Amino acid sequence: MKIFISGLYSGTNPQPGVGIARSLRAAYPSAKLVGVEYSNRCSGIHWEDLDDVWLQPAWEHIDFDMYSRRIEDQLNEGAWWISGVDLEIMWLASAFPNGHVNLLTPPASALRKISKPAVEAHRGLPLNIPEFISTEQPDWDLHAFFREHGWKVWLKGPYYEAVRTGSWDVFERVRAILTNAWSTERLFLQAHVTGYEESVCFCAYRGEIVESVYMRKRELTGEGKTWAGEVTGVPEDFAAPLRKIVRELNWTGGAELEMVRDAEGKLWLLECNPRFPAWIHGSTITGRNLPAALIEHASQIKAKKQQALSDEFTRVVLEIPVRNEFPLPSLAEPYPGGVGHSLKHPSGTLALAERLQKLHIIEGRGNNDEDHPRKPTRSQNNGNGNGNRFTDRAERLKYSEVPTTFITDLTNIDLDSTPTPSWLFLENTATAAFERASQMATNLSTARVKVTNGYSIKTNPDERLIGLARDTGFLAEAISLSELQKALDLGFSPEQVVLNGPGKWWPDISRPGLPLHAVFSDSLNDLSYTLRSLESHAIQATVAGVRLRPPGTGSRFGISLETPEELMKLVDMIKALPRKYIFGVHFHLASSNIGVRQWWRLYESMLTWCRSIERLSQRSIECLDIGGGWFPDDWHDKSPDKLKNAIDLAHNSLPNLQEIISEPGKALAQPTMALAIRLLEVAEHKDAICDVVVDGSIAELPMHFVQPHRILHRTTTGEWQPLRRGKTRLLGRLCMEHDVVAANVELPPSVRKGDLLIVCDAGAYDRSMSYEFGRG
């Protein structure tokens, strides 16, 4: 008996070929095992259980037709083929559309039903799929996904690779790398699930499961790969639906379902691999030899029974002799200044992915004719610098939605005579936002708890916005005496100002003689100083409070509660606060940075601390100041029920609560301004726009790496059209290497020097933190 086994890569993220060979050798001592590889750099070709090695060139050089004919010849002669490479399995499904009795891989129809991330075939199994979104969606929506999931999100490739991307700039960088590596925009983001990793592995022949095992990972590598595990049988409540699904899929070959079990005991499916896992010999050690069972079932040749050596397995690193016929190849010359030499994808896996993309084999529409792809390609001159490499993206990538008020405001501005770069105040957008917030506060106020908005001056100190805040009943939130003075200058009374932050007493200027609405202390020293200032009448306030920093927030602000000593000191100082002051608590964290769900969790956590403080100090908390850093789409005016529930929760927790100050942060300011910029130069490469120099810069858009901005282009007919993602870079005017305003937009082919672009969503920290640079 002759068995071909592919997937012999044996690095830190190994393929299963060596494990399959070990298992087959144990069951069939006299079988001829032939290792199939596409690079002599794969160390698995030297494994002693392989009788022969069928070494092919790297995938980019393989003639598909010739290779499939040779494989067919082998299969026709009675050899068996077990593949350990996902992409090879996809290609085989296309090369052998009707299968072959000796080809132990699944059909294309089955592969489509297990494709990530939805894994359509999982239905019926006791499994959940973690939330996901395709990166073909606009950046605006992807940013929302990150915020929703607290930035605990994986960016996953279509076949392999998953990278935890905890910030927008990291995501943009990794997306560019994966898109380029796998020749597709079809990546996806998936929410992280915390828990223990488990797997179900099975082998099947023509829709009938031959054997299956359950494996719980007991040790993992730094990459999260199995290093040790415990193997048992598959529980019947899982096995029964699995049998039904495998039958429907008409599955042949090995497979692995990778799952996570959360604290509640729920199972989440991460992916379904169409092959045996790399730990497959671990199962054989426990007496369950799945590769042998598959061969035995398909060939009807009795396998030698394997004694269970243990119920658990672990891995070690082994040095083995190199085969004489395959001496080690020379190492590639390191790049200047480079460190180490990567063995990643030595067999041309990336090239295979690109070829399969081109043939649309992934979608199951392959025709195996790379020179005449079935799907017509978009013109190479698509204005996007893509050539024909990403032929699928043009139809797939979506445009952002832009609020109609933006367009209305823009049509009211004489843009032709507007110098650029220039900030545009979107008056209707701003007025509507402040009025909505004001109305919401009124609606949410009750006889027991008054809800008031606070406008954070630092977010954007533009007098028009501060004026809108004043006219719509907001309190002014100041972080310095300068900001306090500005609020007073613009018509706020001291009783309408909240003073907080670690540097609130800076600079040393006169303080108002009348009481402020509230002063919140940022540290125990600050609290001590504030108490002395209040008693000496150096400052007056109706509410005296503290900003809390519960454990795990990662914030630098507020009074730390990390140790019981700190809590005790805080409680003692609160006890000393004269009763004539209302006691309040300030809780601000940027929800756009920590995530929306996380913000609400921390809010509940903060209320827990408030209850403890009330119990220990015997002092009621009557004022809560909450908020900060809300992304406009996450702000409560679109879902007021959340804030209403939060107010109810606060009142239930703190029965003497009288006032909630809700500070929307950038939710109000961000949409109210845009930056008008013009194209200075348009550079083309291979008839496509690759780089555009604009007269704006990161000096005007310092938040460019934190959040996406929706960019509008005016068409020749005068309509405003949002740009979608592409390969064109908008380079800023500054002579600074990192002045890239946007690295991934698609400009229409008709753009010319002098054309106007409007960068929206720039009214918060882009505006307030912009700086003078390169203007002489």
Add this chain to the structure above:
Amino acid sequence: MNLVVDNQPVRMENVTDIDLRAALARWRYSSPSVIAHHGKPCCATAREWLFATDHSQLNGNHKLMGPRWLRRKYNWGPSQWPMTWCHAVEQDDLDCGALAAISREIFTARSVVCHSVQLVQQYSEDTTSHWSAKWTNHPASAHWISGGMIYHEACGVQISSSEMRIWDPSAACWVNPKQFGGYGSILALRLTLDTAGVAGPFTWGHREVPAGEWHVL
């Protein structure tokens, strides 16, 4: 207390039934550790801090998630008994009894029913001799060590009316109910029900664990 093991033959590799019987006889009157309350603000503050911190650390995750943060905050090491809450939270090191007592209170504060679990675990004298030296150099008792075996405390976390998991707060992990014997394995356990109206027995994995008596695995 009537030890069930008194009449049971116990067989396991490298551990004779005589060793285990002797160990159980040594710890048969050991009760689960309990932390005392001064009845003053010092202990009230300590407990408020503990529960509020756990709420923050749990961070909205499921209430059955183990309080792993405790082991990040406190090393496993010798403790002096009797112990009060204000004393416990200030320590750098806490022994298994203190960590188990705190963890039980934390689970209870989360509205999770939690019981005391006492364990006899097998290690080796090569290992336990180091622990013995560490405990002897500290004004703490090394009574918990007997040759290659140790007495250990954990939490029986009830996940349904008849099922429990065992959280080992010293190792910050859930104990695998599938025991294989050997180094680190559990030889015997005693479940003490701390909640009124709860009777047991409970299933732990595929095992049934009776309450109130030593149960040899």
